[in-house]
Amino acid sequence: MTERSLVRWIRRARELGAAGARVVAPRDVVCADWVRMKCQFGCDGFGSSRLCPPHSPTPEQTRRVLDGYRRLLLVHCTHLADVTGLVVRLEREIFLDGCYRAFAWGAGPCRLCRGACQFEACRHPERARPAMEACGIDVFATARRAGFPIEVVRTRRDRRNYFGLVGVD
Numbered sequence: 001m002t003e004r005s006l007v008r009w010i011r012r013a014r015e016l017g018a019a020g021a022r023v024v025a026p027r028d029v030v031c032a033d034w035v036r037m038k039c040q041f042g043c044d045g046f047g048s049s050r051l052c053p054p055h056s057p058t059p060e061q062t063r064r065v066l067d068g069y070r071r072l073l074l075v076h077c078t079h080l081a082d083v084t085g086l087v088v089r090l091e092r093e094i095f096l097d098g099c100y101r102a103f104a105w106g107a108g109p110c111r112l113c114r115g116a117c118q119f120e121a122c123r124h125p126e127r128a129r130p131a132m133e134a135c136g137i138d139v140f141a142t143a144r145r146a147g148f149p150i151e152v153v154r155t156r157r158d159r160r161n162y163f164g165l166v167g168v169d
């Protein structure tokens with residue numbers, strides 16, 4: 001994919017509702033073991049679907065997958081509900097553009113089946129993608145490395161920032 005095409009995908013992410021998007025290299029996406037501890041102890045999504053730990057890829061597996069790409073698109077949104085649908089759409093469009101390895105990571109637990117995940121056979125394989133954090137990606141460190149804003153949310157009034165990722169080529 002040419003640099004010009006990447007600029008087009010950044011623009012497309014904005015058209016689909018993202019606050020912004022940037023191209024990052026695998027080394028700029030940070031994986032860490034502590035992320036899984038946060039899922040396991042303190043998140044009500046733990047074990048709730050095949051997309052969350054302990055069923056989702058470990059940080060080690062994710063590291064290997066990420067390192068198989070040359071370029072990825074980090075997508076910034078200000079509403080959690082927008083993220084996974086948006087990156088899934090980008091994944092599909094980038095795939096149809098010829099990047100056959102296009103793959104999306106979203107944000108948050110899968111809610112598509114409203115708490116009734118069918119673990120063995122996903123009911124919505126075309127829309128269900130694991131969250132970055134569910135796969136051991138340190139979203140804070142990754143967003144900051146790319147120059148995006150992200151802070152711990154302390155009150156309901158605080159601005160929220162959410163991120164998704166698409167492996168491009």
Ligand code: SF4
Pocket residue numbers: 049050051110111112113114115116117118119121122123124125128
């Ligand atoms: S779409 Fe449904 S079956 Fe598939 S991972 Fe999500 S909750 Fe589970």
